Amino acid sequence: MTRRKYPHQLTGNNELTCCALALATYRGRMSELMNGRLRMPRTAPENFPLIAAIDLGSNSFHMILAKTDQGEIRVLERLGDKIQLAAGLDEQRQLSEEAMQRGLECLSRYAQLITDLPQGAVRVVGTNALREAVNRDTFIQRAEALLGHTVEVISGREEARLIYLGVSHNMPAFQGNRLVVDIGGGSTEFIIGQSFEPLIMESLQMGCVSYSQRLFQDGKITPARYGQAYTAARLELMRVEQALQRHGWQEAIGASGTVRAIGLAVKSAGLSNGEVTLEGMTWLKRKLFKLGDVDKIDFEGVKNDRRAIFPAGLAILEAIFDAFGLQQMVHSEGALREGVLYDLIGRLQHEDVRERTVSALMERYHVDPEQALRVETKALEALQQVAGDWDLQEEWHQELLVWAARVHEIGLDIAHFQYHKHGAYLIENSELAGFSTQDQQMLALLVRGHRRGIPKDRFSGSGSEGEKLLRLCVLLRFAILFHHIRGNREVPEVRLLAKAQQLSIRFPQGWLENNPLTVADFAQEAEWLAKAGFNLLVS
Known part of the structure; x- marks a missing residue:
């Protein structure tokens, strides 16, 4: 097994919408500029x-x-x-x-x-x-x-995106918007989507386990405690009510075990065919108050291991119904x-949502696509030469290097001064569809380290994988430096030789003498890398 260790567990809170137009634009430019270029196999x-x-x-x-x-x-x-x-x-x-x-x-x-x-x-x-x-x-x-x-x-929004993907593949085709709700143990996700595409995704810090720990820990059910859970949920819902209602929906779907259990309990009372209704929840609430203890819950369809969290789940769902004016909600077996x-499957068939996310990021922050492509191409060429010696042969090494090459200049949209830090901040604090928290952190780290001083402590803080990330960063820096002079000028073929903490770059004989700016660039780069414990040799 190859196991990653990740630097700096960071989370983001800004929404990033995937942009299909940006993807098409970038791919078109790639096709025009790079006929037949090589890629490592997937x-x-x-x-x-x-x-x-x-x-x-x-x-x-x-x-x-x-x-x-x-x-x-x-x-x-x-x-x-x-x-x-x-x-x-x-x-x-x-x-x-x-x-x-x-x-x-x-x-x-x-x-x-x-x-x-x-x-x-x-x-x-x-x-x-x-x-x-x-x-x-x-x-x-x-x-x-x-x-x-x-x-x-x-992240919460990535969880919401995946939940909607599972629901949309599980439910019959539907014309119009769907509201999908998933009440989990610690958070609740809300998605409005159409067909297979989510339009808005939100995640709130309310769940049936966390609320049960706070309000029903001893198993006693009282109107006062139930009211506290309901009120806490309504307060959380105020953050997203207007945004969701602006989109509107024609069908409400619950994707969690909580919705399924409540639906089955309502059905057992003869108040529905398995869907959750207002009338059914009102009956359940009264019944719970009469029982007074989670150990006495005996609704058909509510398993023993769900009894303890059932009252909190019902309170959260009732708050959702009231906040959005719902009359009923059907259950989907498909979920996260x-x-x-x-x-x-999409990743394996080259329909990776992460590609669309990166393209949207480029579009939003006005990245120069030609320069990004030049850097990406050179970085991949470099990777192919040193992958064996530097143990960079896994697919995620190539993917991370490609994405970093495409977005390394997004910080320029903020300011030129320390734009590598601006870019890293944007990546760390954006919601990037398809990316795990760890992958997002690694991408931000490569962008942070692509110029000037390398934050060695952040690389070394991630164990054995930190060494591989540092090597990827060196390759990215090489590709960027190689295309310091922008434009489609003719560039030489170079040979890269890699050892543990060393990279040797061999230019064609006589080329460096005629390109003093490149000589100066790589001399400065050797100084930056030396501070990170890396030896760069240019000849």
Whole structure:
């Protein structure tokens, strides 16, 4: 297994909308400027007949093992376990050893089904509990050792995007907008979308496990406690009510176990056919007040391990109904884990949403596409020459280098002075669809280090993968320096030779003597790299 360690766990809060027009523009320019250029090979989808997704949720862990068939998935195995990871978070946001053990025991069972699947065929995503946990790296490292695959922590809006993808593939075709709601253990996601495209995505800090810990920890159900949970949810909802209502919708769908359990409880009372209704929730609420204790909950369809979080889930859902004026909500079996699978298929079939995200970033911050392409091409050529010697042969090495080459100049839209820092900040604090939190941090680090001094402490702080990131940064800097003089001028073929902490660049004989600016550039670069413990030789 190749396991990544990541520097500086940062999260963002600014929305970035993917722009298909920007992607088409950039690809068009690529085609015009780079006929027949070489790329390192990607894994073909037919090489992954089996794929799997694991959702490390705040309440439950889920896994799907599926077979791919013409871009569709045929589910072979579904597993789900109530772990309540969010219940293990204390006031300092430390995840308890007991909660970690519950999760790891579950993952040890899941690991048996994916032990023979190759890298790239399995995607593991962590949601709100791992976003919140300050010691998440401890759990992630142990989980990766068990599973043999990388664990990604995704942002709230990325979680929302994947939920919508899972719902839209699971529900019948529908004309008009859909409101999708997923009440999780620690957060609740809201998406309005049309067909397979999300239009707006939001994630709020309210969940059935976290609210249960705060208000129903001893299992007692009272109107006062229920009212506190309802009010807390309404206050959270005020942040997104107007934005969602401006888009409007014609159908409301719930994608979580909470909505499914409430729908089944309402059905058992003969008040619906499985959908959630206002009348049904009113009946459930009265019934809960009469029971007075979670241990007495005996609604049909509500499993024993969901009793403790049922009142909080009902309070949150009632607040959602009232905030948006809903009359009913249907349930979708498709959710985050299915969305992860379809997103994985898209990556394997070169329909990667991350490509659209990067193109949108370039468009938003007015990146010069010709210069970006020149740098990308030279960086890939350099990578091909040194990949073996520098152990940079995995697909993510190429992807990260390409994306960094495309967006390294976004900070120029803010100011020229320290634009590499502006660019890194923008990447760290934007919502980048398709990117995990870790991948986003690594991309920001390459952009931060692409010129002037290299923040060696941030690279060295990420363990063995930090060395690979530093090498990618050196290759990016070389490509940028090589095209310091912009334009489609004729450039020489150069040879790169790599050792552990050294890169040798050999120009054609006599070329450097006729290009003193390049000589000066690389002399200065050698000084910058020396401060980072790297030796650059130019001849």
